[in-house]
Amino acid sequence: MIQTIKKIFRSISINQEKESTVTNTDDNWPVSKNIKLNLKRVKNYFENANDIIIREFELGIDQHVKAFIVMIEGLADKTIVNESLMKSLMIGTHITEPDKGIDKKNVYNFVKDRALSVASVEETKTLEETINLVLSGDVAIFIDGAPSAIIASIRGCMGRAVTEPITETVVRGPREGFVETICINKALLRRKVKNHNLKFESVVIGNQSNTNICIAYINGIADDNTVKEVKSRLKRIKIDAILESGYIESYIQDAPFSVFPTVGNTEKPDIVCAKMLEGRVAILVDGTPMVLTVPYLFVEGLQNSEDYYSRPFFASVVRFLRWVAFLLAITLPSMYIAITSYNQELLPPPLLITIAVAQEGTPFPTFIEALIMLIIFEILREAGVRLPKVIGQAVSIVGALVIGEAAVSAGIVGAPMVIVVALTAITSFVVTPYYDAIALVRLMLTVLAAIAGQYGIMIGLAFVLTHLCSLSSYGIPYFSPIAPSNLSGMKDTFIRVPWWAMIKRPYNIGKNNIFRQKTNQRPNQPKDKKPFKEGKSNG
Numbered sequence: 001m002i003q004t005i006k007k008i009f010r011s012i013s014i015n016q017e018k019e020s021t022v023t024n025t026d027d028n029w030p031v032s033k034n035i036k037l038n039l040k041r042v043k044n045y046f047e048n049a050n051d052i053i054i055r056e057f058e059l060g061i062d063q064h065v066k067a068f069i070v071m072i073e074g075l076a077d078k079t080i081v082n083e084s085l086m087k088s089l090m091i092g093t094h095i096t097e098p099d100k101g102i103d104k105k106n107v108y109n110f111v112k113d114r115a116l117s118v119a120s121v122e123e124t125k126t127l128e129e130t131i132n133l134v135l136s137g138d139v140a141i142f143i144d145g146a147p148s149a150i151i152a153s154i155r156g157c158m159g160r161a162v163t164e165p166i167t168e169t170v171v172r173g174p175r176e177g178f179v180e181t182i183c184i185n186k187a188l189l190r191r192k193v194k195n196h197n198l199k200f201e202s203v204v205i206g207n208q209s210n211t212n213i214c215i216a217y218i219n220g221i222a223d224d225n226t227v228k229e230v231k232s233r234l235k236r237i238k239i240d241a242i243l244e245s246g247y248i249e250s251y252i253q254d255a256p257f258s259v260f261p262t263v264g265n266t267e268k269p270d271i272v273c274a275k276m277l278e279g280r281v282a283i284l285v286d287g288t289p290m291v292l293t294v295p296y297l298f299v300e301g302l303q304n305s306e307d308y309y310s311r312p313f314f315a316s317v318v319r320f321l322r323w324v325a326f327l328l329a330i331t332l333p334s335m336y337i338a339i340t341s342y343n344q345e346l347l348p349p350p351l352l353i354t355i356a357v358a359q360e361g362t363p364f365p366t367f368i369e370a371l372i373m374l375i376i377f378e379i380l381r382e383a384g385v386r387l388p389k390v391i392g393q394a395v396s397i398v399g400a401l402v403i404g405e406a407a408v409s410a411g412i413v414g415a416p417m418v419i420v421v422a423l424t425a426i427t428s429f430v431v432t433p434y435y436d437a438i439a440l441v442r443l444m445l446t447v448l449a450a451i452a453g454q455y456g457i458m459i460g461l462a463f464v465l466t467h468l469c470s471l472s473s474y475g476i477p478y479f480s481p482i483a484p485s486n487l488s489g490m491k492d493t494f495i496r497v498p499w500w501a502m503i504k505r506p507y508n509i510g511k512n513n514i515f516r517q518k519t520n521q522r523p524n525q526p527k528d529k530k531p532f533k534e535g536k537s538n539g
Contacts, residue, residue, distance in 0.1 A: 030147070033144075260471065263294055489506055
C-alpha cells in the first residue's frame, strides 16, 4: 500500500515537472523525442512574435510521422523554402522503394540524407542552439521521435547592394565597398583572394543580439600568436548587444585612453585583402560595412590604397604631402599664436605690419580668436555631416563664407586668423583616419602656445612623439618602422618605392612568411634589341 502511494506521488511530481518545463522561458533544453513538447517549447519561446513561421505537416504514406519547421520571415529565403525544402519534405518523402517505407525509426535519417535538396545541413541537440540558428536565418526541422533537429542553411542574404564607399573614394582602383551583410562581405574577400589558406572563423557575441563576428586571416602569413590573441580578446567580451564594429574596437584595442587608434577600420575589400596579405587579421561584424584590422600602425593612416595602383613617383609625392598636411593640421594655429604673441621677430617686417594692421581693432587676443574660429568650424563640419548630403554641402560652404566674412567685417577676428583656420581645416581632411586625434592634439598645442609660445609647442610635440613611441598594437610597436627604425620598412613609409623593390612584408607583422615576392624582378629592356629599319609593311 505504501509503495503504491509512493508511486502515485512520484508520478504526480513527474507530471508537474513536465508541465513546469513547458511553461519555463529558459531555452537550454535538449531536443525532445516528443514532437508536441518541442512544438510547445518553440511556441512558448516565440510568444507574441508574428514574424515567426511554424509549419506543421506529416511525412510518409503508410505511417504518418508528424513534423514541423521553424523559420523567421524575412531572414530565411522564402522562395527556396517553398520550392526546395517543403517540396522535398512533403512530396519527396513519398517517393520511396515499396519495400522500404518510412516509419519513425528511419524517417530522420531519410530526411537528412536523401530528402533535403539543400547544400548545407547540420544537426543540433539543444533547443538553445537551434533557436540561435533560426534567429540567424536558418530553418529548423523537428521530426517526431528524433532527439535532434535538422538545420537547413537557407539564409537570404538581403541588404544593400554593393556600391562605391562614400568615405573612401578613389580615382584609380576598385570601387566596391563592404555592405551590412556579413555573408556578402566574406564573398567579396574570397573573390579577391582565391586561396584555400584564407580562413574564416565565426564567433557569436551579445547576450541579447547574438551578433555574428567573423575572424579572417591568411594561414601561413598571419602570426599564430596574433590570431590567438584576437580570439582571446573577443571571447572576453560579455555584453548585451553588438550593433557596430565600434563596440568591438573599444574592447580589443591596446590603448583605450589614447587619442590615436590602435585598431584600423575600412570599408574597402581591396584594403582588407592587402592588409591580410601583409599578415594582419581582419574582423567582420554582421550589420556594419566597417571591417576592423589588427595590428594597426601609425603609418597606415598616412597611406592610401591608390598609392599602390599609381606610379611610384607621383604616389611618393602625394604621400609626402600627407605627412606635411598632418604636421600643419596639428601645429598651424599654435604656430600662428606663438609667432604673433611671443616671437614677432621671426616674421619679415612687411608681413608683420600686414598682420598688425589686420589685427588692429579686434577685441580678443589671438588665442581667443583661434578658439572661437576652431569651435565654429567644428560646428559647421558637424552640421554638414549630419544633414542630408545636398543640404549639408550648402550649409558648410555658405556658412563658412558668410560667417567668416561677417566676423572679419565686424572686427571680431582678423583676416589672417580666418586664413589660418581655413588651411587647418583643409589639411585636417587630408588625413581623415586621424581626424579625431588631430583635433585634440591641435587644441592641446594651441593652449600650450598661448602659455609658453614656441617652447610650449616643442613640449607638446615631444609629449606626442613619446606617446606614439610608447604605444603598441598586438605586440607590434605602433610607431614602427620609424621607431624602432627598420630600413626595409622605410620603403613604404614616407615614400612608396616600386612594387618590384618591396620584396619583404612589413617587419614583425608577416614574419611567418617574410618574402612576398622573388628578387631581381626589376623590368629591363630586351638585350637583343635591334634598331628600327624602315621598310614596306607586309600588309
